[in-house]
Amino acid sequence: QQQVKQSPQSLIVQKGGISIINCAYENTAFDYFPWYQQFPGKGPALLIAIRPDVSEKKEGRFTISFNKSAKQFSLHIMDSQPGDSATYFCAASKGEYGNKLVFGAGTILRVKS
């Protein structure tokens, strides 16, 4: 079964808009929640990550919101740009950082100019 459920599968946003991708997890032992960005033909690249002791983390235009009680976390991309068009994966793991990451199915984001 899929331990991390990601939605939506695809997303189209206008330039300058806010892109929101959601993930839900089942395993309460997970304690590290990263987001990866992947461009066609490339490997995933770590974008931003959060631990469950904080509810929000912001890096530039990218923000993770984390709701421990609901077992959900989301990625917000503010002022979305065409260069943000990529596939985004949420992931989760327990223990030390990125050990044995469990990935969501991915969201294909297209930002229209």
Add this chain to the structure above:
Amino acid sequence: NAGVTQTPKFQVLKTGQSMTLQCAQDMNHEYMSWYRQDPGMGLRLIHYSVGAGITDQGEVPNGYNVSRSTTEDFPLRLLSAAPSQTSVYFCASGRRGVFGQGTRLTVV
């Protein structure tokens, strides 16, 4: 400083053939892992290693072998390729997951 280097980038195999996907990192990371990426399924962990001489299975290990004789290298072996192993394979290094560029494998 190359990061994570995977070879080959593309490979076509016939059913039953064996091959080794190579992965090398130059960041002195103890932790390395192999994932496969299939449409609509994200990335799934095949095998991982927490240091030279130590490996363990991930979510989808069947049909794959690994070994870790040095810190730098973590090869993935397909023993007898099957069409179900057609996928894109990624090697990752380090706790935060520095990924290679991938190997696109087709088994016919």
